[in-house]
Amino acid sequence: MIENENHIEEIANEFAIAGEFISGEEVDSGHINSTYVASFKKSDGRVGRYIFQRINENVFKEPLVVMRNVEMVTRHINWKVMRVKRDQGGQTLNLYPARGGRFYATGDGGGIWRCYNFIEGCKTYDIVENTRQAYQAAHAFGAFQDLVCDIPVEDIKETIPDFHNTPKRYARLMEVIKEDPKGRVASAQKEIEFIKERQGIVSKLIDLKEAGVLPERITHNDTKINNVMMDVESDEAVCVIDLDTVMPGLSLYDFGDMVRTAVSPAAEDEVDLSKVDMRMPMFEALAEGYMDACDCLCDAEIENLAFAGKLISLEIGIRFLTDHLEGDVYFKTHRENHNLDRARTQLKLVEKLEEHEPEMESFIKRLAKARSYHQTLP
Incomplete structure (x- = not known):
């Protein structure tokens, strides 16, 4: 297993992810945070993917403040989408809890990490095509x-x-x-x-x-x-x-x-x-x-x-x-x-x-x- 995969698995173990770690790789996109995608095999044989991200502390001097904002906004939006709007276009990524009930973890090498669900069947565009x-x-x-x-x-x-x-x-x-x-x-x-x-x-x-x-x-x-x-x-x-x-x-x-x-x-x-x-x-x-x-x-x-x-x-x-x-x-x-x-x-x-x-x-x-x-x- 390559060094990156070992690191991703260590970080993943800090979060409430069900299943066995299979593989992980860095995502070469974005200009600020370090982002990885990891795959896990669940008990029923299905494979699920998750996003792990380290907040760039050079840009965001107070990463815990960032996480507090993100947690508050995602909770509010997801509650409102389910209870009021019922509008798919208003959804956000969901944060997975870490040990102790927090929505972030601290890596062995330092830094604040979080875990999101990976949304299958979607992509992003860099330039508007139509x-x-x-x-x-x-x-x-x-x-x-x-x-x-x-x-x-x-x-x-x-x-x-x-x-x-x-x-x-x-x-x-x-x-x-x-x-x-x-x-x-x-x-x-x-x-x-x-x-x-x-x-x-x-x-x-x-x-x-x-x-x-x-x-x-x-x-x-x-x-x-x-x-x-x-x-x-x-x-x-x-x-x-x-x-x-x-x-x-x-x-x-x-x-x-x-x-x-x-x-x-x-x-x-x-x-x-x-x-x-x-x-x-x-x-x-x-x-x-x-x-x-x-x-x-x-x-x-x-x-x-x-x-x-x-x-x-x-x-x-x-x-x-x-x-x-x-x-x-x-x-x-x-x-x-x-x-x-x-x-x-x-x-x-x-x-x-x-x-x-x-x-x-x-x-x-x-x-x-x-x-x-x-x-x-x-």
């Missing part, structure tokens, strides 16, 4: 938002401070530009000027929240399509995964990140910027899916859905550019100027979203009116 997938993913995230809307915000703790604080991201970029620690500022002047021209929008959502116009909610904060499990045969959303970033935030951050990652056919690090585009049918499918599933949205949230994608794309562009200027200390890079390429792709998407913003706003208003969402929209 409007059905866009609708299903948005519906799943909308259902998630609706299911957690009644959890008191103060019950869920912040795991990454200021994660979507766009003004602070902008201020940090300005500091790095002034310091120019790696001598890279001169080669990014075009991108810097593009961002500076949009300084006036970076605080819009936070200002609305502080004014009491936008409600603070429990949000997912990582709403890429690959965080939705899709049924292989039907392409229907089965559940939302990767709940480590669940914390207080704005629903518009979640919707905006969906727009950022779904409307363009180009990869996040595409060097040919002519491939970056804004596919209006994808936006329409996202808006329909999200609004169909999420009944808790208020007027101000709906009015800013079209704006949200632009803001989050700008924010991520700022983060990529900041990391490039600092010397690539946060995001993993695989080639020279990788983070600069990523930043350019995001800023190009901002430009495309700006071109279509009136069209997107008009669609949202028609959609809200058709669904009788609110009476105060102009």
